[in-house]
Amino acid sequence: MATETTVRPPDGTILRPLERDVWDTWYASLERAFGGVPEAPEERALWRDLTEFEHSFGAWDGDACVGTAGAFSFRLTVPGGTAVRAAGVTMVSVAATHRRRGLLTSMMRRQLDEVRALGWPLAVLTASEPAIYGRFGYGVGTYHVNAEVDTARVRLSVPPGTDGVRLRYAEPADVVDACEAVYARTVGRRPGMVARLPGWERLGLLDPASGRDGASALQCVVAERAGEVVGYARFRVRPRWETSGHHGTVLLQDTEALDPAAHAAVWRFLFDIDLTSQLVARGRPLDEAWQYLVSDIRRCGVRIRDSLHVRLVDVGAALGARAYQAPVDVVLDVEDAFCPWNSGRWRLSGDATGARCERTGGAADLALSVRELGAGYLGGTTLGALGAAGLVREVRAGALERASVAFASTVKPWLPHMF
Known part of the structure; x- marks a missing residue:
């Protein structure tokens, strides 16, 4: 012991x-x-x-x-x-x-x-009770979409090239390496994604019978173009029959694709599975492309929920590790009661090629707590929105808008799976 x-x-x-x-x-x-x-x-x-x-x-x-x-x-x-x-x-x-x-x-x-x-530089978590972790300096850094799509009424339009993608069923374990290769190629494209360590590929294959709740065993389709796997989906189907006919549900577990045509091909398949009239997808990106291809977003039952909570453990290292979509040169007056080594003024200067963040004695441009830095760090929640809520205080006129543009991400951050 x-x-x-x-x-x-x-x-x-x-x-x-x-x-x-x-x-x-x-x-x-x-x-x-x-x-x-x-x-x-x-x-x-x-x-x-x-x-x-x-x-x-x-x-x-x-x-x-x-x-x-x-x-x-x-x-x-x-x-x-x-x-x-x-x-x-x-x-x-x-x-x-x-x-x-x-x-x-x-x-x-x-x-x-x-x-x-x-x-x-960072600590991140998913919270069973979101109210708990703010007092320890965590801010909500990503959100995700849960959807319940009425596939009997909602149609999906697809971009050119979709019909050139071939889909085939495969045993999930047989194609896990190909699916992981697709996932690995998407990790660097979107803030909030995590590179899977050895062993984590098993998470996507978990399929205990006790957890199916009337649904099938885990199924998998892979999308291929010219013999290369360019996308996949893992899902279950829960059959249901009523006097009026079939009302089965497709339960999406996870999906990734490398390009718009592969994405559309996989989602069209999920919409069109025989004897089903509903697709349930949970934990998906806020800006995932299928939402812009549907004929009726109101019948997709979209709900938004917090996902990854972010905590800057080392403010200077964390802010200096990311890039900024517009040039930024700002002095942040940071308050961090739980990790006081972060408290004080930091000068952040950088652009799309990289950044530096160092201690400074200069006058502050913005004042905020480490919790707001965590919320805005991955670029999903803007500093401007936090300022409108009274959580970021503008000390120098115009500094908030410029910093908000720089911190934002053109791709919404997303955590692909729980941990």
Whole structure:
């Protein structure tokens, strides 16, 4: 067993690095915090294999695990296409018996200190309860679309070249390498996407029978042109029959494509699957092309939800790691109560080729907290919108509009899968 660390939350509970021989106990505590329904054995086994023990720890009260936290060593695409080191914060829980004692705060303190020591500029997470993480400096950096398309009434127009794309069914495991190759080619195109580490390709193949809820086993089609795989979709079909006829549902798990024709071919296929009248797609990009090809967006049941929450652990390194779509030279007065090493004035200068961000004694142009920097970092939420909400204060006239244009991304940021 690991020895206790010097980091102790207020109630005396001990924080210890996670060791392999207590993973089952640690993970059972996490499952209980999320309702107590056990995962399928194959899903649990995958998360054990993916756990990065060196970046995970637990809170222990005697022999009982009462808190969990971990992180994945991601590389996150930022505006300009660079892949930046980011801690993918995950598996965070506090036992209901130990709430309101400062335990979560102590775990967040320890985790961000460790991320800083690693030299990683960012920490990111998906939140079960979005209200929790703002006080630790996280801002909502990406949103996604959930859609329920009435495919009996909505038609899809397609661009030239779509009919030149060939589709074929394949066993998901048989084409996983080809699908991963397509995914890898799309990662650098969109901020918020993560380069998948070895083993993460198994996430797209998870298909426990207990989680299908009346739907089929996982199915896959690949899109090909001249013998090359240029797109794919993994999905399930849930049949349903009524006296009026069929009302089956296509449940899209994930899809990627390399060009407009391949994208349209895959989505047209999903719209036209026999004996179905609905397509459910969750967690898709805000600006995904199919939305501009449909005949009736109102019958697509589009809903928007927060996705990736972003925290700048090192303001200078993070802002200097991305590019800016317009030239920018601005002094930011940053407030960061939880990570005070970020507080103060930073001069950011850069353009589409790169940037520098350094400490300065110069007069501030904009004043904001690190939470707003996280919200605007990937370019999906504009600084101008945050300013209109009173969250970014303009000190020098005209600075907000110029900085807002520079920070924005022409492609909406998107997180492709949960973690």
